[in-house]
Amino acid sequence: MSIQDKVKINKLPTGVPGLDEIVGGGLPEFSFNIIAGAPGSGKTTLAHQFVFANATPERPALYFTVLGESSIKMLRYQQQYTFFNPDKLSGSIRFINLSQVVLEQDLGAVLKEITNEVEKANPAVVVVDSFRTMVRKPQSDMELQSFIQRLALFLASWQATTFLIGEYAEDELRDNPIFTVADGLFWLRQTPERNSIVRKLQIIKLRGQDSVPGLHTFRITDAGVQAFSRTFGLTGHLKDPPSHRRLCFGIPELDKMLGGGVREGDSVLVAGSSGTGKSVLATQFIAEGIRQGEPGIVAVFEERPQAYAERATSLGLDLETPQKDGKLKILYLRPLDLSVDETMHSILDSVQKIGAKRLVIDSLAGFEMALSPGFRADFRESLYRMIFALTGIGVTILSTVEVDESFTEFPFSTYSISFLTDDIIRLRYVSIDGQLRKIMVVIKMRGGNHAKDIREYEITDKGVVILGKRLTNYQGLISGIPVHSGRPDSTDEPSQDTGIEHGT
Amino acid sequence: MTSAPEMRYLAHRLLTYEAVAAKTSEPMESPTLRVYEKLRQSLSAFAGTAAFESLAFRALSQAKSEAPGLWAVQVVAGGSLKGLGESEPQIDMDKDLAGEFSAGDGGIILIDRLLGLLRIFLGESLTLSLLRNAWPAEAFDDRNSGNRRKA
Numbered sequence: 072m073s074i075q076d077k078v079k080i081n082k083l084p085t086g087v088p089g090l091d092e093i094v095g096g097g098l099p100e101f102s103f104n105i106i107a108g109a110p111g112s113g114k115t116t117l118a119h120q121f122v123f124a125n126a127t128p129e130r131p132a133l134y135f136t137v138l139g140e141s142s143i144k145m146l147r148y149q150q151q152y153t154f155f156n157p158d159k160l161s162g163s164i165r166f167i168n169l170s171q172v173v174l175e176q177d178l179g180a181v182l183k184e185i186t187n188e189v190e191k192a193n194p195a196v197v198v199v200d201s202f203r204t205m206v207r208k209p210q211s212d213m214e215l216q217s218f219i220q221r222l223a224l225f226l227a228s229w230q231a232t233t234f235l236i237g238e239y240a241e242d243e244l245r246d247n248p249i250f251t252v253a254d255g256l257f258w259l260r261q262t263p264e265r266n267s268i269v270r271k272l273q274i275i276k277l278r279g280q281d282s283v284p285g286l287h288t289f290r291i292t293d294a295g296v297q298a299f300s301r302t303f304g305l306t307g308h309l310k311d312p313p314s315h316r317r318l319c320f321g322i323p324e325l326d327k328m329l330g331g332g333v334r335e336g337d338s339v340l341v342a343g344s345s346g347t348g349k350s351v352l353a354t355q356f357i358a359e360g361i362r363q364g365e366p367g368i369v370a371v372f373e374e375r376p377q378a379y380a381e382r383a384t385s386l387g388l389d390l391e392t393p394q395k396d397g398k399l400k401i402l403y404l405r406p407l408d409l410s411v412d413e414t415m416h417s418i419l420d421s422v423q424k425i426g427a428k429r430l431v432i433d434s435l436a437g438f439e440m441a442l443s444p445g446f447r448a449d450f451r452e453s454l455y456r457m458i459f460a461l462t463g464i465g466v467t468i469l470s471t472v473e474v475d476e477s478f479t480e481f482p483f484s485t486y487s488i489s490f491l492t493d494d495i496i497r498l499r500y501v502s503i504d505g506q507l508r509k510i511m512v513v514i515k516m517r518g519g520n521h522a523k524d525i526r527e528y529e530i531t532d533k534g535v536v537i538l539g540k541r542l543t544n545y546q547g548l549i550s551g552i553p554v555h556s557g558r559p560d561s562t563d564e565p566s567q568d569t570g571i572e573h574g575t
Numbered sequence: 576m577t578s579a580p581e582m583r584y585l586a587h588r589l590l591t592y593e594a595v596a597a598k599t600s601e602p603m604e605s606p607t608l609r610v611y612e613k614l615r616q617s618l619s620a621f622a623g624t625a626a627f628e629s630l631a632f633r634a635l636s637q638a639k640s641e642a643p644g645l646w647a648v649q650v651v652a653g654g655s656l657k658g659l660g661e662s663e664p665q666i667d668m669d670k671d672l673a674g675e676f677s678a679g680d681g682g683i684i685l686i687d688r689l690l691g692l693l694r695i696f697l698g699e700s701l702t703l704s705l706l707r708n709a710w711p712a713e714a715f716d717d718r719n720s721g722n723r724r725k726a
């Protein structure tokens with residue numbers, strides 16, 4: 072059979088931001104779907120969003136309610152969401168209550184009632200909320216299976232896309248015939264994690280098209296359910312061809328150490344202990360980008376945007392004007408119980424809005440603290456996905472990370488995330504001549520030459536300034552307690568590393 | 576308890592519309608009953624009989640405190656009204672069509688209260704949307720109001 076012979080399955084918008092991406096572009100038309108989850112998990116809201124997105128006067132939606140929440144109360148609350156359009160209730164969406172027939176008659180009568188209404192309205196969308204209460208009365212397995220089978224067949228024949236909503240527990244997945252018949256199975260979960268609630272959505276089954284596997288976080292806001300795909304909405308975005316462009320810090324000696332700057336699309340880690348100037352370096356990186364006409368985003372977690380911009384001013388860097396000009400956005404992502412995916416969504420939104428080329432995450436420790444405890448366990452994995460997705464669209468990321476200063480070790484990160492980064496710049500304190508001074512070294516640059524030199528630097532009112540040449544008159548600098556070697560200071564040009572991986 | 580003027584006006588509109596329709600029915604039905612029955616059918620289908628019954632009980636209870644003439648009226652199983660015919664004052668059609676229902680008329684108070692409850696729970700916009708499913712557009716048209724006709 073050629074591709075042309077295959078039936079084309081139309082994809083309907085779900086009306087849920089982020090969900091179309093997760094289900095592979097939209098919900099298959101005429102599919103028979105289950106939305107399952109515990110009470111309060113957002114099932115009804117999700118169904119409403121789909122209904123409001125697809126119902127028209129010509130092909131309306133029928134929303135059957137059964138026992139449980141009354142339609143009046145349901146609509147009282149649902150109308151608070153921004154997607155709720157009351158005009159659609161005259162003609163496009165009809166709510167029909169089946170309580171009486173469910174209470175007083177058998178499943179055959181329920182099916183007849185649904186059939187009658189569907190034949191009258193010719194709906195594009197049918198929802199039964201809650202289906203679980205509809206089939207709660209004792210009946211044989213065969214009777215239940217036959218009812219579900221006939222309902223699914225009838226609604227598909229009438230070209231309706233259907234949602235059955237139910238309060239199911241996960242251990243019911245195995246034996247319940249409804250899950251066998253369904254084309255799509257959406258499972259909504261909300262789990263308490265210490266003091267936070269983590270909401271996750273899983274597409275357990277979706278016939279006919281590829282959905283993004285795994286658990287996707289979602290949030291219920293005044294706009295309804297908003298889902299955050301694990302792929303961050305970047306499915307189908309081709310990774311840009313490798314760029315040979317180098318992005319400078321605007322610190323000539325450092326740029327020289329980096330072989331001309333960091334490669335575009337790299338992930339750079341600046342590691343060092345408190346006060347070593349990580350944020351200063353990050354600010355200079357973003358400011359230089361703006362000077363070069365490259366819009367930037369700074370995601371801050373530990374201080375407010377105003378304070379961040381004021382600190383930049385004290386270094387002679389103007390971050391106020393580019394913010395006004397739409398060339399820079401400082402995102403303050405502090406609210407607790409964020410998921411990485413939500414944070415990513417905010418960052419991606421901003422990246423797309425201003426066409427950002429550089430992104431600073433200041434800092435990873437602050438980022439982790441802003442996450443819900445439940446997400447902290449997956450921090451490394453989430454960070455990997457985030458960096459992969461962003462660098463994949465050509466954004467150069469500079470992250471700062473605080474490391475515990477030790478005089479016996481030289482760690483790059485407390486997160487063991489150096490494998491996520493292409494380039495690492497390590498800052499540290501050293502004790503020299505009765506002073507606590509600062510040194511900097513480029514640890515690695517994937518795919519590029521970099522200096523092997525250890526350089527001393529200072530933080531001045533001009534930002535990070537690298538002093539003199541490499542420190543050749545000390546040994547054991549990276550231990551933090553060097554010993555004077557008696558050799559004079561170097562007058563050499565920086566010596567270069569080939570950039571070949573040595574396994575950091 | 577006072578009701579929102581919008582709901583009072585809407586109740587009046589619907590009663591006026593049904594009063595005109597009732598003139599042609601045989602035997603002639605009470606406009607209040609006609610409005611109430613349409614609301615009962617529409618809202619029972621929408622929210623279930625039990626939900627409608629609860630609203631109707633509450634509306635009747637409120638209306639009785641304002642219109643003692645409704646003392647014998649009851650909401651029975653299924654949400655239907657019983658006893659309205661006997662207690663409802665004879666409606667003067669000319670007066671009704673001129674939009675001059677008196678505040679003491681039990682019918683308009685009952686409908687007003689019922690619509691008022693819907694407005695409290697659903698808001699005005701959604702209440703109107705639901706009513707539009709039960710009545711044709713002309714029932715809400717200003718040109719059909721008693722005041723306009725009078726002019």
